[in-house]
Amino acid sequence: MENLLAQTASCPATTPSAAGPPVIALRDIEKVYQTKTIETVALNRVNLTINKGEFVSIMGPSGCGKSTLLSIIGLLDEPTSGVLELDGRAVQSYSDRELAALRNQKIGFVFQSYHLINDLSVLDNVELPLLYRPGVGGKERRERAYAALDKVGLSPRTSHFPSQLSGGQRQRVAIARALAGRPEIILADEPTGNLDSVMGEEILDLLLHLNRQEGTTIVMVTHDEQQALKTQRLIRFFDGSQVS
Numbered sequence: 079m080e081n082l083l084a085q086t087a088s089c090p091a092t093t094p095s096a097a098g099p100p101v102i103a104l105r106d107i108e109k110v111y112q113t114k115t116i117e118t119v120a121l122n123r124v125n126l127t128i129n130k131g132e133f134v135s136i137m138g139p140s141g142c143g144k145s146t147l148l149s150i151i152g153l154l155d156e157p158t159s160g161v162l163e164l165d166g167r168a169v170q171s172y173s174d175r176e177l178a179a180l181r182n183q184k185i186g187f188v189f190q191s192y193h194l195i196n197d198l199s200v201l202d203n204v205e206l207p208l209l210y211r212p213g214v215g216g217k218e219r220r221e222r223a224y225a226a227l228d229k230v231g232l233s234p235r236t237s238h239f240p241s242q243l244s245g246g247q248r249q250r251v252a253i254a255r256a257l258a259g260r261p262e263i264i265l266a267d268e269p270t271g272n273l274d275s276v277m278g279e280e281i282l283d284l285l286l287h288l289n290r291q292e293g294t295t296i297v298m299v300t301h302d303e304q305q306a307l308k309t310q311r312l313i314r315f316f317d318g319s320q321v322s
Protein backbone atom coordinates (compact mmCIF):
# COMPACT_ATOMS: atom_id res chain seq x y z
CA MET A 79 0.00 0.00 0.00
CA GLU A 80 1.41 3.39 -0.98
CA ASN A 81 2.13 5.97 1.66
CA LEU A 82 0.50 9.09 0.27
CA LEU A 83 2.49 11.47 2.46
CA ALA A 84 5.82 10.12 1.23
CA GLN A 85 4.96 11.32 -2.28
CA THR A 86 4.46 14.98 -1.49
CA ALA A 87 7.69 16.04 -3.20
CA SER A 88 6.78 14.38 -6.49
CA CYS A 89 3.23 15.67 -6.54
CA PRO A 90 2.40 17.46 -9.82
CA ALA A 91 1.64 21.14 -9.43
CA THR A 92 -1.51 21.01 -11.48
CA THR A 93 -4.66 19.03 -10.97
CA PRO A 94 -6.18 16.91 -13.71
CA SER A 95 -9.44 18.06 -15.20
CA ALA A 96 -12.48 16.62 -13.50
CA ALA A 97 -14.05 14.87 -16.43
CA GLY A 98 -16.05 12.30 -14.51
CA PRO A 99 -19.85 12.08 -14.52
CA PRO A 100 -21.87 13.97 -11.91
CA VAL A 101 -21.66 12.14 -8.60
CA ILE A 102 -23.42 14.75 -6.43
CA ALA A 103 -26.17 17.06 -7.69
CA LEU A 104 -28.24 19.45 -5.61
CA ARG A 105 -31.35 20.78 -7.28
CA ASP A 106 -33.09 23.72 -5.66
CA ILE A 107 -32.08 22.49 -2.22
CA GLU A 108 -33.57 24.47 0.63
CA LYS A 109 -33.02 23.87 4.33
CA VAL A 110 -35.05 25.76 6.88
CA TYR A 111 -34.50 25.31 10.60
CA GLN A 112 -37.54 26.17 12.65
CA THR A 113 -37.25 26.75 16.39
CA LYS A 114 -39.89 28.21 18.71
CA THR A 115 -38.56 31.71 18.25
CA ILE A 116 -36.86 31.89 14.90
CA GLU A 117 -36.87 30.46 11.39
CA THR A 118 -33.47 30.19 9.74
CA VAL A 119 -33.03 29.61 6.05
CA ALA A 120 -29.70 27.78 6.18
CA LEU A 121 -29.71 26.88 2.47
CA ASN A 122 -31.65 28.91 -0.03
CA ARG A 123 -32.38 27.05 -3.29
CA VAL A 124 -28.88 25.75 -3.88
CA ASN A 125 -28.06 24.25 -7.28
CA LEU A 126 -24.72 22.55 -7.50
CA THR A 127 -23.16 19.67 -9.40
CA ILE A 128 -19.94 17.94 -8.41
CA ASN A 129 -18.31 15.48 -10.79
CA LYS A 130 -16.63 12.23 -9.98
CA GLY A 131 -13.00 12.84 -9.04
CA GLU A 132 -13.38 16.56 -8.32
CA PHE A 133 -11.87 18.27 -5.27
CA VAL A 134 -14.15 21.16 -4.38
CA SER A 135 -13.71 23.71 -1.57
CA ILE A 136 -16.59 25.51 0.07
CA MET A 137 -15.90 28.88 1.71
CA GLY A 138 -18.07 31.52 3.31
CA PRO A 139 -18.69 33.39 6.56
CA SER A 140 -19.80 31.70 9.75
CA GLY A 141 -23.46 30.67 9.63
CA CYS A 142 -23.79 30.76 5.82
CA GLY A 143 -24.79 27.09 5.61
CA LYS A 144 -21.55 25.23 4.83
CA SER A 145 -21.92 22.49 7.45
CA THR A 146 -25.62 22.13 6.63
CA LEU A 147 -24.65 21.57 3.00
CA LEU A 148 -22.18 18.80 3.94
CA SER A 149 -24.74 17.18 6.25
CA ILE A 150 -27.28 17.04 3.46
CA ILE A 151 -24.81 15.71 0.89
CA GLY A 152 -23.66 13.15 3.47
CA LEU A 153 -27.23 12.00 4.17
CA LEU A 154 -26.98 13.02 7.81
CA ASP A 155 -29.78 15.54 7.38
CA GLU A 156 -32.63 16.00 4.92
CA PRO A 157 -33.43 19.11 2.93
CA THR A 158 -36.71 20.91 3.56
CA SER A 159 -37.27 20.92 -0.19
CA GLY A 160 -35.36 20.20 -3.37
CA VAL A 161 -33.67 17.09 -4.69
CA LEU A 162 -30.30 15.57 -3.87
CA GLU A 163 -28.99 13.12 -6.45
CA LEU A 164 -26.13 10.74 -5.87
CA ASP A 165 -24.79 9.02 -8.99
CA GLY A 166 -27.65 10.51 -10.97
CA ARG A 167 -30.39 9.06 -8.79
CA ALA A 168 -32.59 11.10 -6.42
CA VAL A 169 -31.93 9.93 -2.86
CA GLN A 170 -35.68 10.12 -2.15
CA SER A 171 -36.04 7.06 -4.38
CA TYR A 172 -33.68 4.95 -2.27
CA SER A 173 -35.07 2.64 0.40
CA ASP A 174 -33.95 3.17 4.01
CA ARG A 175 -31.71 0.16 3.69
CA GLU A 176 -30.11 1.50 0.50
CA LEU A 177 -29.63 4.89 2.14
CA ALA A 178 -27.91 3.32 5.14
CA ALA A 179 -25.60 1.43 2.79
CA LEU A 180 -24.84 4.61 0.84
CA ARG A 181 -24.08 6.52 4.03
CA ASN A 182 -21.80 3.77 5.33
CA GLN A 183 -20.05 2.72 2.18
CA LYS A 184 -19.99 5.53 -0.32
CA ILE A 185 -19.24 8.48 1.93
CA GLY A 186 -16.43 9.13 4.41
CA PHE A 187 -16.45 12.03 6.84
CA VAL A 188 -13.55 14.02 8.27
CA PHE A 189 -14.33 16.60 10.96
CA GLN A 190 -12.41 19.54 12.40
CA SER A 191 -12.29 17.98 15.87
CA TYR A 192 -11.33 14.50 14.62
CA HIS A 193 -14.13 12.66 16.52
CA LEU A 194 -11.78 9.90 17.69
CA ILE A 195 -12.56 7.70 20.70
CA ASN A 196 -9.90 8.37 23.32
CA ASP A 197 -10.19 4.96 25.02
CA LEU A 198 -9.46 3.09 21.80
CA SER A 199 -6.08 2.62 20.15
CA VAL A 200 -5.37 4.18 16.77
CA LEU A 201 -5.94 0.80 15.09
CA ASP A 202 -9.23 0.21 16.89
CA ASN A 203 -10.46 3.70 16.02
CA VAL A 204 -9.83 3.02 12.34
CA GLU A 205 -11.45 -0.41 12.48
CA LEU A 206 -14.53 0.75 14.36
CA PRO A 207 -16.80 1.83 11.45
CA LEU A 208 -16.06 -1.44 9.67
CA LEU A 209 -17.68 -3.35 12.54
CA TYR A 210 -20.99 -2.23 11.09
CA ARG A 211 -20.09 -3.12 7.51
CA PRO A 212 -21.87 -6.29 6.35
CA GLY A 213 -19.58 -8.87 4.86
CA VAL A 214 -16.34 -7.48 6.31
CA GLY A 215 -14.92 -10.01 8.78
CA GLY A 216 -12.31 -9.47 11.48
CA LYS A 217 -9.32 -10.33 9.30
CA GLU A 218 -10.33 -8.02 6.48
CA ARG A 219 -11.17 -5.29 8.98
CA ARG A 220 -7.69 -5.43 10.46
CA GLU A 221 -6.02 -5.56 7.02
CA ARG A 222 -7.97 -2.58 5.80
CA ALA A 223 -7.18 -0.59 8.95
CA TYR A 224 -3.45 -1.34 8.70
CA ALA A 225 -3.46 -0.45 5.01
CA ALA A 226 -5.26 2.86 5.64
CA LEU A 227 -2.88 3.77 8.46
CA ASP A 228 0.04 2.93 6.22
CA LYS A 229 -1.35 5.29 3.58
CA VAL A 230 -1.40 8.20 5.98
CA GLY A 231 2.08 7.38 7.32
CA LEU A 232 0.97 6.17 10.75
CA SER A 233 2.02 2.52 10.65
CA PRO A 234 4.42 2.96 13.57
CA ARG A 235 1.66 4.33 15.78
CA THR A 236 -1.12 1.78 15.50
CA SER A 237 -1.07 0.94 19.22
CA HIS A 238 -0.93 4.56 20.41
CA PHE A 239 -3.98 6.27 21.87
CA PRO A 240 -5.28 9.57 20.48
CA SER A 241 -3.98 11.50 23.52
CA GLN A 242 -0.45 10.41 22.60
CA LEU A 243 -0.64 11.99 19.14
CA SER A 244 -0.25 15.50 17.75
CA GLY A 245 -3.26 17.24 16.24
CA GLY A 246 -2.02 16.53 12.72
CA GLN A 247 -1.52 12.86 13.55
CA ARG A 248 -5.02 12.67 15.05
CA GLN A 249 -6.45 14.09 11.87
CA ARG A 250 -4.47 11.53 9.87
CA VAL A 251 -6.07 8.79 12.00
CA ALA A 252 -9.48 10.30 11.21
CA ILE A 253 -8.63 10.28 7.51
CA ALA A 254 -7.43 6.67 7.76
CA ARG A 255 -10.73 5.79 9.45
CA ALA A 256 -12.57 7.28 6.49
CA LEU A 257 -10.25 5.54 4.00
CA ALA A 258 -10.70 2.11 5.58
CA GLY A 259 -14.30 2.25 4.40
CA ARG A 260 -13.04 2.84 0.82
CA PRO A 261 -15.43 5.72 0.20
CA GLU A 262 -15.92 7.25 -3.23
CA ILE A 263 -16.67 10.61 -1.65
CA ILE A 264 -14.95 12.31 1.29
CA LEU A 265 -16.74 15.17 3.01
CA ALA A 266 -14.32 17.19 5.13
CA ASP A 267 -15.63 19.91 7.43
CA GLU A 268 -12.71 22.27 8.20
CA PRO A 269 -10.23 19.38 8.41
CA THR A 270 -7.32 21.74 9.13
CA GLY A 271 -9.24 24.16 11.35
CA ASN A 272 -7.59 22.98 14.58
CA LEU A 273 -4.09 22.67 13.16
CA ASP A 274 -1.15 25.04 12.81
CA SER A 275 -0.20 26.00 9.27
CA VAL A 276 2.49 23.32 8.86
CA MET A 277 0.24 20.48 9.96
CA GLY A 278 -2.63 22.00 8.01
CA GLU A 279 -0.52 21.88 4.84
CA GLU A 280 0.35 18.26 5.53
CA ILE A 281 -3.31 17.29 5.85
CA LEU A 282 -4.25 19.20 2.70
CA ASP A 283 -1.40 17.47 0.81
CA LEU A 284 -2.75 14.14 1.96
CA LEU A 285 -6.24 14.97 0.70
CA LEU A 286 -4.82 16.29 -2.60
CA HIS A 287 -2.92 13.04 -3.14
CA LEU A 288 -5.95 10.99 -2.30
CA ASN A 289 -7.92 12.91 -4.87
CA ARG A 290 -5.26 12.75 -7.58
CA GLN A 291 -4.09 9.21 -7.12
CA GLU A 292 -7.22 7.38 -6.13
CA GLY A 293 -9.79 9.62 -7.80
CA THR A 294 -11.70 10.17 -4.56
CA THR A 295 -14.24 12.96 -4.90
CA ILE A 296 -13.65 15.46 -2.06
CA VAL A 297 -15.83 18.30 -0.80
CA MET A 298 -13.99 20.37 1.81
CA VAL A 299 -15.30 23.25 3.89
CA THR A 300 -12.48 25.60 4.80
CA HIS A 301 -11.82 29.11 6.08
CA ASP A 302 -8.33 29.06 4.54
CA GLU A 303 -8.34 30.70 1.10
CA GLN A 304 -4.79 29.58 0.30
CA GLN A 305 -5.80 25.99 0.85
CA ALA A 306 -9.03 26.41 -1.09
CA LEU A 307 -7.11 27.78 -4.08
CA LYS A 308 -5.12 24.55 -4.28
CA THR A 309 -8.27 22.54 -4.93
CA GLN A 310 -9.91 22.26 -8.35
CA ARG A 311 -12.91 24.43 -7.66
CA LEU A 312 -13.76 27.03 -5.03
CA ILE A 313 -17.42 27.64 -4.30
CA ARG A 314 -18.35 30.62 -2.14
CA PHE A 315 -21.47 30.79 -0.03
CA PHE A 316 -23.19 33.74 1.58
CA ASP A 317 -26.41 33.61 3.59
CA GLY A 318 -27.36 30.14 2.40
CA SER A 319 -26.74 30.80 -1.30
CA GLN A 320 -23.91 30.04 -3.64
CA VAL A 321 -22.39 33.35 -4.78
CA SER A 322 -19.59 32.10 -7.04
Ligand SMILES: Nc1ncnc2c1ncn2[C@@H]1O[C@H](COP(=O)(O)OP(=O)(O)OP(=O)(O)O)[C@@H](O)[C@H]1O
Pocket residue numbers: 111112113118119120138139140141142143144145146147
Ligand atom coordinates in the same frame (compact mmCIF):
# COMPACT_ATOMS: atom_id res chain seq x y z
N1 LIG B 1 -30.07 22.35 14.28
C1 LIG B 1 -30.25 23.65 14.02
N2 LIG B 1 -31.31 24.31 14.50
C2 LIG B 1 -31.53 25.63 14.21
N3 LIG B 1 -30.70 26.37 13.46
C3 LIG B 1 -29.60 25.77 12.96
C4 LIG B 1 -29.32 24.39 13.22
N4 LIG B 1 -28.15 24.05 12.58
C5 LIG B 1 -27.73 25.18 11.97
N5 LIG B 1 -28.59 26.20 12.19
C6 LIG B 1 -28.48 27.57 11.66
O1 LIG B 1 -28.35 27.45 10.25
C7 LIG B 1 -27.40 28.41 9.76
C8 LIG B 1 -26.32 27.69 9.00
O2 LIG B 1 -25.55 26.92 9.91
P1 LIG B 1 -24.24 26.11 9.47
O3 LIG B 1 -23.73 25.40 10.67
O4 LIG B 1 -24.56 25.31 8.27
O5 LIG B 1 -23.25 27.30 9.06
P2 LIG B 1 -21.69 27.26 8.72
O6 LIG B 1 -21.50 28.07 7.51
O7 LIG B 1 -21.21 25.86 8.70
O8 LIG B 1 -21.06 28.03 9.98
P3 LIG B 1 -19.59 27.92 10.66
O9 LIG B 1 -18.59 28.41 9.65
O10 LIG B 1 -19.70 28.85 11.85
O11 LIG B 1 -19.40 26.48 11.06
C9 LIG B 1 -26.90 29.19 10.98
O12 LIG B 1 -27.63 30.39 11.07
C10 LIG B 1 -27.23 28.26 12.14
O13 LIG B 1 -27.47 29.00 13.32
